[in-house]
Amino acid sequence: MDPWQDIAKLSAQEHQALQNRKLHHFINRHLYPFSPQYQQLFQKHNIDPRSIKTVADLKRIPFVSKKDFIDPDNPRKNIEFVLQPDALKIKKHWPLPELLKLKALALLKGADAVKEKLGREYRPIFITFTTGTTEKPLSYLYTKYDIDNLYTSGSRMLNLFDIKSTEHIVNLFPFAPHLAFWQVVYGGLSSCALILSTGGGKVMGTDGNITAILKMRPSVILGVPSYVYHVLRQAKEENRDMSFVKKVVLGAARVTAPFKLRLAELLASMGAKDVSVFGTYGFTEARCAWAECPSENGTSSGYHLYTDKEIFEIIDPQTGEVQGEGEDGELVYTSIDSRGSSVIRYRTGDFVKGGITWAPCPNCKRTVPRISSDITRISDVKDVHISKVKGSLVNFSNFSLCLSEFKEIDEWQIELCKKDNDPYEVDELVVYITCKDNIDKTTLTSAVKNKLLVTTEVSPNHVRFIPIQEMVKRLELETANKEKRIIDKRPKV
Numbered sequence: 001m002d003p004w005q006d007i008a009k010l011s012a013q014e015h016q017a018l019q020n021r022k023l024h025h026f027i028n029r030h031l032y033p034f035s036p037q038y039q040q041l042f043q044k045h046n047i048d049p050r051s052i053k054t055v056a057d058l059k060r061i062p063f064v065s066k067k068d069f070i071d072p073d074n075p076r077k078n079i080e081f082v083l084q085p086d087a088l089k090i091k092k093h094w095p096l097p098e099l100l101k102l103k104a105l106a107l108l109k110g111a112d113a114v115k116e117k118l119g120r121e122y123r124p125i126f127i128t129f130t131t132g133t134t135e136k137p138l139s140y141l142y143t144k145y146d147i148d149n150l151y152t153s154g155s156r157m158l159n160l161f162d163i164k165s166t167e168h169i170v171n172l173f174p175f176a177p178h179l180a181f182w183q184v185v186y187g188g189l190s191s192c193a194l195i196l197s198t199g200g201g202k203v204m205g206t207d208g209n210i211t212a213i214l215k216m217r218p219s220v221i222l223g224v225p226s227y228v229y230h231v232l233r234q235a236k237e238e239n240r241d242m243s244f245v246k247k248v249v250l251g252a253a254r255v256t257a258p259f260k261l262r263l264a265e266l267l268a269s270m271g272a273k274d275v276s277v278f279g280t281y282g283f284t285e286a287r288c289a290w291a292e293c294p295s296e297n298g299t300s301s302g303y304h305l306y307t308d309k310e311i312f313e314i315i316d317p318q319t320g321e322v323q324g325e326g327e328d329g330e331l332v333y334t335s336i337d338s339r340g341s342s343v344i345r346y347r348t349g350d351f352v353k354g355g356i357t358w359a360p361c362p363n364c365k366r367t368v369p370r371i372s373s374d375i376t377r378i379s380d381v382k383d384v385h386i387s388k389v390k391g392s393l394v395n396f397s398n399f400s401l402c403l404s405e406f407k408e409i410d411e412w413q414i415e416l417c418k419k420d421n422d423p424y425e426v427d428e429l430v431v432y433i434t435c436k437d438n439i440d441k442t443t444l445t446s447a448v449k450n451k452l453l454v455t456t457e458v459s460p461n462h463v464r465f466i467p468i469q470e471m472v473k474r475l476e477l478e479t480a481n482k483e484k485r486i487i488d489k490r491p492k493v
């Protein structure tokens with residue numbers, strides 16, 4: 001039985017006591033004894049695992065990040081993060097009462113029963129991969145224990161969205177070994193709601209997805225923001241009725257307030273009144289996701305955390321100093337209830353404005369801490385999201401924010417290239433736009449140029465208007481797992 005309803009009512013002190021207790025237990029019973037990576041790290045830095053008793057003690061443990069999973073000389077480096085118990089390690093690290101329990105099981109049901117019990121807890125049975133745009137995908141392993149946790153976080157998310165088991169759900173996330181798709185599948189199953197996972201555009205095509213939605217008449221639609229928007233826009237063009245939709249849940253990408261409002265407007269124009277649009281936050285390394293609760297569209301409650309499953313710290317990305325409540329910084333994740341691939345003090349590379357609040361949620365009154373939903377990726381300066389364009393360092397999430405504010409623009413794409421395709425020439429930035437026919441393109445072009453210059457200090461060289469069919473192909477909306485919003489065609493020299 002999931003204790004979520006009780007956890008959501010604990011006082012701040014009770015949450016912290018729960019986290020302290022679970023952290024100490026997790027490190028001493030599971031992580032230190034069975035994780036080759038962390039045993040080595042603790043020994044190298046002379047950290048006694050028994051001395052880690054509270055969240056405040058975490059700061060004595062060095063951070064890990066994606067780069068710790070990659071070693072050119074060791075292709076199986078990521079396996080060192082997987083908990084790997086054996087009889088010897090168990091004997092050495094587990095307290096006597098736990099060992100006696102295993103002994104009693106062996107006496108009553110045989111040695112195989114012990115093997116089976118430990119196997120169910122620790123044997124990897126499922127894999128998802130990271131979805132980095134530039135890095136090699138990394139695999140994360142789940143045991144049966146972690147799959148149970150995936151069910152738990154899924155049902156907690158549906159509970160936060162206030163989705164009832166009688167509701168129908170259509171899941172448009174792309175079918176792939178990625179967290180988002182499976183989190184939704186398990187969430188649906190654990191809540192006993194009727195859910196159709198179409199596999200997204202690649203599996204069923206946009207026509208197929210629209211047909212499925214019209215047949216299922218779901219009150220809930222889930223998916224990647226750009227693809228959900230694409231499907232609904234096409235449905236609108238076909239004059240479809242979407243009056244049955246009540247909630248839209250978006251994941252695997254940042255969701256801004258203007259985008260939420262826009263999606264709600266689009267649905268309202270197809271008969272769906274008062275639709276709630278939710279954002280979610282999750283990442284492969286946590287093997288779960290977090291949710292907003294219902295709030296007025298255009299606002300966000302923040303993502304509600306699970307204090308029995310993880311600890312989040314906010315740090316200054318430059319100094320590594322832990323920030324106070326409500327302060328901006330990089331999100332650092334510590335698991336306190338996982339098996340399989342397990343991380344503590346994991347630098348997510350995600351920057352959150354507004355940090356974490358411990359104040360009870362003004363909307364749902366749950367007392368769990370919440371992360372602000374204003375999250376952008378900072379992980380890698382080499383990543384296409386932050387890059388030097390025309391000599392200045394540009395954060396591309398600002399482009400996204402800026403262009404999504406233009407109601408006249410249906411879709412956009414940014415292309416970076418070199419003038420005349422000459423690698424030694426200057427950078428060129430081209431904005432491709434799809435808009436409605438009745439829009440004055442000259443006025444829109446100068447408005448876009450001005451706004452981009454003010455927001456990002458970079459002005460596009462060209463603004464080109466293209467038809468929607470060409471845009472869908474350029475963005476790979478129907479074929480890729482993530483749309484190609486920004487393409488960098490500059491040769492790497």
Ligand SMILES: [Zn+2]
Nearest residue numbers: 293301361364
């Ligand atoms: Zn809430």
